[in-house]
Amino acid sequence: MAEPILIAGDLLDELLSKGFYRMQQNMFTTSITFANNEYMEVFWLRTILPSLTDIYSHKIYKLNKGFKVSISPAAITAQMDELYEIYFKHIDFDASDTIYNYLHAGEHILQFDSYKIEVWDGETLIAVGFFDKGNKAVTGILNFYHPEYKKYSLGKYLMLLKMQFAISCQMDYYYTGYLSPDYPKFDYKVFPDPDLIEVFIPELNVWVPYRDWKDNLNSTQL
Template sequence: MSTQKALLNVAISDAFPCSYLSDQQEQLLLLIDPQLNGRHFYPTLLANGFRRNGDQLYRPHCRLCQECQSLRTPVQQFKASRSQKRLNNKNKKFRVQISTNTSTQYFSLYQNYINKIHKDGPMFPASVEQYDDFINSTWNEPLFIEIYDQEKLISVSVTDQVKSKKNQSWSAFYCFYDPTYQHYSLGKFAILSQLKLAKKLGIDWLYLGYYIEKCQKMNYKTGFMPHQRFIGEQWFDFN
């Protein structure tokens, strides 16, 4: 870990059942007082494998498992695969736009997504309080990348903007979409849309959260090439 990160106050959570691997217990390394330190140290922490959840910044700190690997894509070097090009072509009728403000439409879309797609997960059932605690932050102002089918909002990608002296990054925080459009692979299309917008805006990195090889819900992220994975306190290239 970097010297800057080592100077921060952190805590280790109690162990609890892992949300991704049923045979594992999970523990988290948590930043103390993120409301005071989050904004300033977010770039450093993100580059050291941390993620955001509401105000909190955390990363896995499990004694017996190292499966979670932070994954990021160098935006300007990204090249869509044949299947990704086909998906872009399939969804070319949809309109993509960036908003800097949240919308009253978001919660109903989020609620429908959680209650139908992730009803076996820890965020079910969705509630306004749970949504606010998860998505919103007192120290961070995300972008909202919206996808429309004509005038109908069908997907929202909450995307954090992270600027440092060295580079500008986006962190793909969370995506939720209309379950009736599931056959359009909107989760993957949302990432492709973020990459396209980020490239136009000169963004250096798009962080995609954690890759977990043994978890089917998480290992699709390796399809965005090239990319780097954070393993043993270092970033490694995958081409």
């Protein structure tokens, strides 16, 4: 069996900067996806962190200030499995049926420097997020939460917590996955500030401001 390859530090930073992303035990990139029974173009995103200075004042951060948060090296617990099972029954999109299958399905050739975020309401686990850490960037991998707490926008709260962790480590970027001009469900990924989002243009191997990309996209559709 092949020796595992650690995808972390500068190597993860480099792959992310080229539009690669983790799926289970693989690093991949693509410019298309299949959703709503059709193929659609997608574009990779990242948030510029040094300019993101007001996380603690964000209304979602304030909304959730009564909850307890912990961040630690990634592990899957029985409480997480129970929460994911509840979450899985309420989602209306395709996803792995367990946390393990979401993170680890396939041969364990690649390893990552992964962390978990847990959000607790008293003794009740209400939200969990996983992310991978490089030297200058983190990338969000999975978020899930209890449907009864939907009004707290816990998915976005987990994004803020991941960004705050990265900022505390003096990192430059948070990679949030991709969006598609043809699939509005992905638009939440420009949260919390579209002005700090960059979009990867693989043909040119460059990142451009989201606003410029959006304006150019709109002009070509006229």
